[in-house]
Amino acid sequence: MSTGMSWIVRLATPILSVLLLWYLAIWFSGLPAFVIPRPERVLEVLWVDRAFIFEHLLATLQVAAIGFLWANVAGIGMAVLFDLLPPTRHMLMPAAITLRNVPYIALISVLMLAFGDSLLSKTTIVALAGFFPVLVNTMQGLRAADEVQLDRMRILNASWWQTFSQVRLPYAIPAIVSAQEITGSGSIIVAIAAEWMISSTGLGYVINNAMQNYRGDKVYAVALLATALSFLIYSFVHWLGRRLDWRAGDPRR
């Protein structure tokens, strides 16, 4: 009962505070309704246009999910490769860092030229934006195993795979999970940004379209939806991480 209550409070407090700030902004800024619509108007748009928005929501989710998957395949895959064959790290890490620092706008433009408005160009952007935190965290996590555990595996003449799968990967899980919290929710945001620039589908496109028609209420509706979605993914990953983390429930933590 008490945990149920605390959940309601924890959920209601941020919602109420956001609503309060929202109304204050409407009253004191004096901006017109198409720039800052009332919350109830935004909910109304969400409801009235639900079929249209849902269709584009699915498109965005598809881009985000595929991109997220690739970010993990690339990020975890590269970290494992670097571990297995250390020279590859010197070969590929500079490229990964460089790619990380190229402005996404430029990357999107190049991908647009190469692949046009396609699933490939959008998922590539999401994957590029997401893989770096996964790579860096996985690399760090794979170094987290205690030296005495590694000595134990060496004295038992364990194979690389045994040491990796039984000791180093479990030790890396907490770090890999925290990367998912960044990459998972970030995937939605990056997918929308990519759609905003190049696409005729997805929530990003809906925002772009609404902007051109001076439909601020619709922009807010999509923004609200995307925020909720991103938050939901973050919470889910966080929850999943707690279940996977062998440290969970450790009172000394």
Add this chain to the structure above:
Amino acid sequence: MASPISIRGVSRRFGETWALQQVDLEIAAGEFIALVGPSGCGKTTLLRIVADLVEPSTGEVRIGDDTAAQARRKRLLGLVSQRPAVLPWKRAIDDVRFTQKIAGKVGFDPATVLREFGLEGHENKRARQLSGGMLQRVNIASAMAHDPSVLLMDEPFAALDEMKREEIGEWFDRELALRPKTVLFVTHHIDEAVMLADRLLVFSPAPGRVLEVVSVPVPRPREPSFRQDPRFVAIAGHVRGLLMQRTPQAA
């Protein structure tokens, strides 16, 4: 099962510094050798050379008829560190089984050995649920689970308080009587070394060199009352004298 160890002309250099110089020692099967000396005297380096975790710069180690590397590949070695290597997500009994799985050798029944180690009723606990002394027992059980012929122990009881340390030492002495192993045991603690070992290798500080090999000519396992025995007092005093004289700054 226990193997003799032969250490011949073993030295180790790290960069310009000699960590260990010219150690020669013949160890009989089942013998308990304590390595004592100040920090940085190379005793851990010698242990790690026997473990094939560090390469000697000169000389060689033979374990039975094998080189250290061959012995490690045959899973003849067990390693006990000061910090337990028990995997935090495994239950005690599963950690013991884990050693057997990796080594591909079932030395003995995990439940039986945990009971022998005084861990009955704690088999299903994880590392964080065990006290320091119990965790170190699980660590030793896991290190011995594949029945190695040589046990290499690097200050295994150093993190325990005095009472626990003596208690676990007495228990370990009796355990070795049941399951004989050749033991190399690194410690700072002179009384512990005299209590447990057949011979003590007393090291001088860097460059690590063996000052003297001191015998404790009393059969094992030894009664706790051995601490009050004049022979114990004399040997411990002699070793203390050797170390003090060579390391005035540590006194």
